[in-house]
Amino acid sequence: KKQAxxxxxxxxxxxxxxFLSCQDCTICMEALAGPSGYKGPxxxxxxxxxxxxxxxQCGHQYHLQCLVAMYNNGNKDGSLQCPTCKTIYGVKTGNQxxxxxxxxxxxxxxxxxxxxxxxxxxxxxxxxxQGPEHPNxxxxxxxRGFPRHCYLPDxxxxxxxLRLLLVAWDxxxxxxxGTSSTTGESDTVIWNEVHHKxxxxxxxxxxxxxxxxxxxxxxxxxxxxGITEEECLPRD
Ligand code: APR
Ligand code: ZN
Numbered sequence: 001k002k003q004a005x006x007x008x009x010x011x012x013x014x015x016x017x018x019f020l021s022c023q024d025c026t027i028c029m030e031a032l033a034g035p036s037g038y039k040g041p042x043x044x045x046x047x048x049x050x051x052x053x054x055x056x057q058c059g060h061q062y063h064l065q066c067l068v069a070m071y072n073n074g075n076k077d078g079s080l081q082c083p084t085c086k087t088i089y090g091v092k093t094g095n096q097x098x099x100x101x102x103x104x105x106x107x108x109x110x111x112x113x114x115x116x117x118x119x120x121x122x123x124x125x126x127x128x129x130q131g132p133e134h135p136n137x138x139x140x141x142x143x144r145g146f147p148r149h150c151y152l153p154d155x156x157x158x159x160x161x162l163r164l165l166l167v168a169w170d171x172x173x174x175x176x177x178g179t180s181s182t183t184g185e186s187d188t189v190i191w192n193e194v195h196h197k198x199x200x201x202x203x204x205x206x207x208x209x210x211x212x213x214x215x216x217x218x219x220x221x222x223x224x225x226g227i228t229e230e231e232c233l234p235r236d
Contacts, residue, residue: 099125112210
């Protein structure tokens with residue numbers, strides 16, 4: 001029996017089915033039209049292995065069960081990153097131990113920034129005992145080289161970086177507890193994934209000035225942690 005052609009104003013079901021069966025879930029590499037390839041506990045009664053989730057902002061689709069598995073296998077930091085386009089959902093937080101962040105302006109210019117003064121940030125974190133969010137809960141951690149002094153040009157962009165670093169500090173993303181790649185020491189406070197300049201007038205370590213790309217690099221690193229100016233503006 002001959003099938004009637006799809007009319008222009010009703011969507012063609014065959015096309016949708018074909019489309020879905022051609023798409024793979026890039027988490028488990030199985031077809032989105034079929035069940036999740038992840039054989040784990042289901043998602044608390046709200047879905048079956050066939051359920052497909054569509055991320056609200058970027059629109060990328062995965063099995064719901066695969067998204068949940070990905071979250072549970074990660075560091076469960078309250079956020080989820082689209083594995084395709086890296087859009088961050090939720091607010092990412094880290095495991096930085098308690099401490100203090102202070103800053104002030106000093107009346108000197110950094111190499112490469114002759115026209116402005118300098119912001120000095122002082123981080124202080126004392127040693128302590130690791131919490132459940134750290135690699136070895138209950139074990140002590142050391143804290144070397146504190147207070148750590150860092151420098152930014154007191155320019156418009158430098159002040160923007162400072163504002164975002166304050167957000168990063170509140171979200172516990174500036175430091176972490178782990179193994180220092182510089183000293184090899186484990187169970188110690190280490191820089192997380194946002195680079196800081198810890199040298200003022202020289203550049204002996206490579207963590208000094210001049211470095212024309214520094215502020216843009218830091219803005220990218222902050223973005224990778226889900227911190228952007230847009231996101232930090234008050235919403236109505
Ligand atoms: N200044 C700024 N950033 C640094 C420094 C430094 N002196 N040394 C390393 N980093 C960066 C690295 O490039 C890397 O991206 O920190 C990240 C983590 O490196 P680790 O060596 O694991 O971090 P940590 O042990 O915390 O830092 C080593 O940094 O500020 C100093 O006093 C601190 O001597 C210590 C050194
Ligand atoms: Zn999947």
